Amino acid sequence: MKFNLVLISLAALASQALADPHGLCACQKRTNGPTNDDATQACCSRVNAQLTSDRLPAQGGIKYAGYYCQGNDISGNAFYRCCRNNDGGDSTCPE
Secondary structure (H helix, E strand, O other), X not given: OHHHHHHHXXXXXHHHHHOOEEEEEEEEXXXXXXXXXXXXXXXXXXXXXXXXXXXXXXXXXXXXXXXXXXXXXXXXXXXXXXXXXXXXXXXXXXX
């Protein structure tokens, strides 16, 4: 019985680690492809984030230039689903 509780606890911790909140996300046209600015803009308000005022260059941790949603607690899973529902093929969250 204790073993089952340990496994359940470890599974809960692992799922929380995989769902860490992000500070910067953008929709992509396809996996490993350019950003989809229209889909990104549509998703910002849905995840309580603000669209960056300028296109961010591909430098530092950002692999794809484009507009990004910027916030404190962007759920990667929710953002991905939003992108897919708005003609995005994937999402990227460098922070």
